[in-house]
Amino acid sequence: MNITRLDFLRNSAGALAATSAFGRAFAAPSERVRLAIVGCHEKGRGICVMRSALKVPGVEIAWVCDVDARARDFAAAEVERLAGYRPRKEKDLRKVVEDPALDGVIIETPDHWHAYGAVLAMLAGKHVYVEKPCCFCPREGEILVDTWKKTGKVLQVGSQRRSSRNYRAAFDWLAENGNPVGELRMARCWYSCNRAPIGRGSVAPVPEWLDWDLWQGPAPRTDYRDNVVHYNWHWFRRWGTAETGNNAPHFADVARWALGAKFPERVIASGGFVFPKGDDYEWPDTYSMSFEYPGGKVATFELTSHLRTMTFRNVGTGALVYGDRGAVYFGPSDDVAVLDEKGKEVRRWDRDTAAKSGSLTNPTSSLDVLHMSDFVSCIRAGSQKTAAPADEGYMSSYMPIVANVSLDIHESIKTDPNTGRPVGCRAAEAMWRREYEKGWNVMEG
Secondary structure: OOOOHHHHHOOOOOOOOOOOOOOOOOOOOOOOEEEEEEOOOOOOHHHHHHHHHOOOOOEEEEEEEOOEHHHHHHHHHHHHHHHOOOOEEEOOHHHHOOOOOOOEEEEOOOHHHHHHHHHHHHHOOOEEEEOOOOOOOHHHHHHHHHHHHHHOOOEEEOOHHHHOHHHHHHHHHHHHOOOOOOOOOEEEEEEEOEOOOOOOOOEOOOOOOEOHHHHHOOOOOOOOEOOOOOOHHHHOOOOOOHHHHHHHHHHHHHHHHHHOOOOOOEEEEEEEOOOOOOOOOOOOOEEEEEEEEHHHEEEEEEEEOEOOOOOHHHOOEEEEEEEOOEEEEEOHHHOEEEEOOOOOEEEEEOHHHHHHOOOOOOOOOHHHHHHHHHHHHHHHHOOOOOOOOHHHHHHHHHHHHHHHHHHHHOOOEEEOOOOOOEOOOHHHHHOOOOOOOOOOOOOOO
16 A cells, blocks of 8 residues: 555645643543554553543543554453443554544554654644654654644654653752752763563464554565564564663653753764573664763763663662752652752652652653643644654654664764754764665655
């Protein structure tokens, strides 16, 4: 099926007015917003987001879409259990977006579908909530942002901490108290996990419940292997973006937010296959990334897939952002603290405080609800100013994606801080795009 951008643009909506969205109260339940969830495996991220969406007044999950027939059945039954009605089931996003009564789609697919599905939906006139990373390669991110601007549709990237009340309260407190830690200039981020081996897979018959061709979507075709679906695709280059794309966007986004940075001037990454032995991992399991921004600001990120000991502050992921008189700690589960020069806590916002105030925003529960409610509020208001819009989402997804390029070419990459494009590096330019399966050309059509 050959789908071009022009075909969809003919049917896309005009530009929408932009108004502030964060903090808007929930609309009345009668203001129905009909959404489709794309990617709804029982143990996947999509089910979590779908359940959160159903907690937003007035939201209807009209479609559940997955290439796995078991996932469609489970998601449909879950909607009926939670909301009392049965949504329509479909395996192909391209058919779902043909529904004229559908307002938006929630894209929770593997990485190679993220930007492609988001662009497809916007060009069909739908609003989009897309998981991070919002692009598979830098060029896809550019096309995503361009389509968002041209169609005027609402797009929310799954950077849930942008909707955190604790994080925002910390930024407000710093501003109101004369920024006691000094100007934030250096961010140190980390992610550490002890993942189970994925072993050596084999070419195998496609399971009867799976549409393998549609699962591959825009990616070049290959044989089905028995250790790819549903999670291990993260570690294969054809479909995943490594631990960098999987987990770095969360706190890379927080670091860039805290530093007030956009695109960097230089990106450098190093790493390798340090811990896995005999696995099918195609991406290195251990990374170190550095981003240099205008004005002398720097962000670093360390990640490992197979190590969980001796993490910073005894948590597996987070960010420390430093000024010349202290730092701000951003941790998981909505934990934030301002530290003085000796590391002593000056002010803290944590899970317990949030729970007592009724604003607990755990990243896997209430934070998703806040982020999804912001998306729905923007649809109702006709505002593209979501908490994590396309341009901000791309700049944060860009960080690990371009670090992957640096790692592959074994070079630092000088970049234009206005556009993010490589400067004088042909090797990086050659890797700015990806290869698509013939007939799946909506990204460049």
